[in-house]
Amino acid sequence: NEVLQQLLQAFGGPGRSVLGFPPTYSMHSILASGTGTRWVPAERDAEFGISPETVTAAIAEHQPDIVFLCGPNNPTGTPLPIETIAAAYDATDGVVMVDEAYAEFMPDDAPSALTLLPGRERLVVSRTMSKAFAFAGARVGYLAAHPAVIDAIRLVRLPYHLSALTQAAAVAALRHAPAMLAMVDDIKQQRDRMVTELQAMGYRTYESWSNFVLFGGVADPHAAFEALLEQDVIVRDLGIPNHLRVSAGTAEETTAFLDAMRRVAAVQPPVRVEA
Ligand SMILES: Cc1ncc(COP(=O)(O)O)c(C=O)c1O
Structure with missing residues (x-):
């Protein structure tokens, strides 16, 4: 939640908009509203999917500054095709954010949005230790993006926002990832x-x-x-x-x-x- 908020603080705000595809994670629109970013909801396809054509058409219609995609989607579980993410990126000059909170539950051979990062400096992928690691109480999430995006986020995040204790807990959990993910x-x-x-x-x-x-x-x-x-x-x-x-x-x-x-x-x- 915190990295999503930071992304909106850095790239959203008054006069800017974020496109999303409800039903989706409820905090996306709440964080938009808390950062003064206009939330623009767009329609999904049948069975809650988002095809490359659908995402491209929605971006063309609404010209958002940020696009929020959630794959797999909460609350529907719907897979997010890698082609949809690539199409969204090509259709906008803005930031494309893929919330991969549930990525560890995808089929083992399904590609993550992380594989699209090289060469796409406006693509951002967020993950969390709250779900597959069953570690929500530790409050550790992270995002991966081009160093320029990370620099922009450094401007808005609070200094020392991730305590030394939290970092130690996260490093220990990562060291035991196979057991945590068993x-x-x-x-x-x-x-x-x-x-x-x-x-x-x-x-x-x-x-x-x-x-x-x-x-x-x-x-x-x-x-x-x-x-x-x-x-x-x-x-x-x-x-x-x-x-x-x-x-x-x-x-x-x-x-x-x-x-x-x-x-x-x-x-x-x-x-x-x-x-
Ligand atoms: C899609 C999605 N993204 C992000 C989060 C937030 O996770 P965290 O506990 O890391 O703030 C959740 C939690 O429900 C979620 O469902």
Whole structure:
């Protein structure tokens, strides 16, 4: 969150705009508003994707100073094609920011936006240790970009903003990266299992490259949320009509969710939804 804010402080601000593609990470528009940067929402394709054509057309229409892309996207899990990022870069003279908070959950052979950095000095890629490293409490995130972009960010960030203790914790976590990331493959398996079993129950699911699954067809998301909570399961109701989002956990936790969801489906059967 902090590096995203710093990027907006450096390159956004009053009189400037940032283009985004909702539904996406809610802090993107909140940070825009906090830095006085105009948030311009653009439409996604069906199934929440963003094609190279869609991103190019939105940039041509809105002429933003900054483009925010989120891949994989929160809250939908949607993959962000590398071609879409390259097309966005070619379509603008501004900064293209790719939020890769969930990159570690992508398929192993999927290229990261990091591979596009050489030769693209206006491209910025952010990552966090909050998700795959399960280290949100440490508050460590980072971005990768051309040295000129990093210099610009140095102008706005507070001196010594990352404490010595935080840095020591991050370095220790990185040294133990294989152990810290050991759960990622298990979580991906449980995510795919949730997709299969939710579909079998009659819900509509979406391709997810993240550690959560958005599913549609929930007749009353609020009532379903409450019914799940009574069974000690917490999901996210993001205000997308007829949809809920659930995070993958251990095999046991995932089983608990799926069992609870079957009981919810018995009371409020899945309904048809359009994406
Ligand atoms: C897409 C996305 N980007 C960034 C963040 C923020 O992560 P951090 O804990 O590093 O501020 C989140 C957290 O939910 C997220 O979903």
